[in-house]
Amino acid sequence: MTIKSGTRILPTTVVGSYPQPDWLVDREMLSKGVPRTRLHSLWRVSNEYLQQAQDDATILAIRDMERAGIDIITDGEIRRESYSNLFANSLEGIDDKQPAIVISKAGIETPIPRVVGKIVRTHAVEVRDLQFLKANTDLPCKITLPGPFTLGKQAKDEYYRDDEEMVMDFAAAVNEEALALQAAGADIIQFDEPWLRQDPEAANRYAVKAINRALQGLTIPTAVHLCFGYAAVVKGQKPTGYSFLSGLSDSIAQQISIEAAQPKLDLGVLSDLSGKKIMLGVLDLSSHSIEDPGLVADRIRSGLKYVRAENLIPAPDCGMKYLPRHVAFGKLQALAQGAQIVRNELG
Structure with missing residues (x-):
């Protein structure tokens, strides 16, 4: 029996991505970072057969x-080189053929797209992905988009000379895509905004304004995902609190998705989001150990101290694309089983 979104207590979901098979992508290359420009060399299949191979891997x-046993699923973002670069580099006004280079504190060089003209969405980017997902499952379907604030932070502005103006045009482009996805039958749309915590000063000035612009006109459930970065990429101890979280209480998104398991987040911060549903990260993706369902249940119970059961959505901390596939599958089984343990207790 299909369980529609919102009709089951503690519905489980994924943040977005799922591991791509070794025969589809060069996982050694993938492990080097999170590409912001297109990385066509990542794919092991020739362009002639790539869509067919991506479809098979998506299934x-x-x-x-x-x-x-997950209740609300995605397409695993199988067709993407990263969570953001496919959409970002499809927009008019972006030049990713001659990228800018940013150098991290660790000395790592990353190519990023240059903004050389007005940001405009000229065609659908993810609509076929959603249609394919819906054609191959009866479960509720979520699709993800990079959020406008993060898109702005991942590009080099050589046109606007005004960060807020540029981000608002990114927001308009995201909104057009989101409306097309809603029309194509999406059950939930999620914006990924990991960069909110990287620049809280700018986030406080215009992030919620941009997110609300990107959500304009949507009538289906919407979510905003925050995290501290992929565990496979961000090494070392993560913070135990977010520098920008309570501000999202003013967004019109109904759900806020947070990473909580690996950083052992102080869940008291959830009291600042009392009007939202919370996608709570209860799977630690920094470890290849598969959680015992009892541990997952404990993490869910911790969330229930601050969030009513009808407003809690158990999930992984972040996207799972950097995990071995058998580990990701085992963790999702533990997620489903842990949620069922707590459902049984709630009656």
């Missing part, structure tokens, strides 16, 4: 999520 991801 594998869908079936894994179904078999694991």
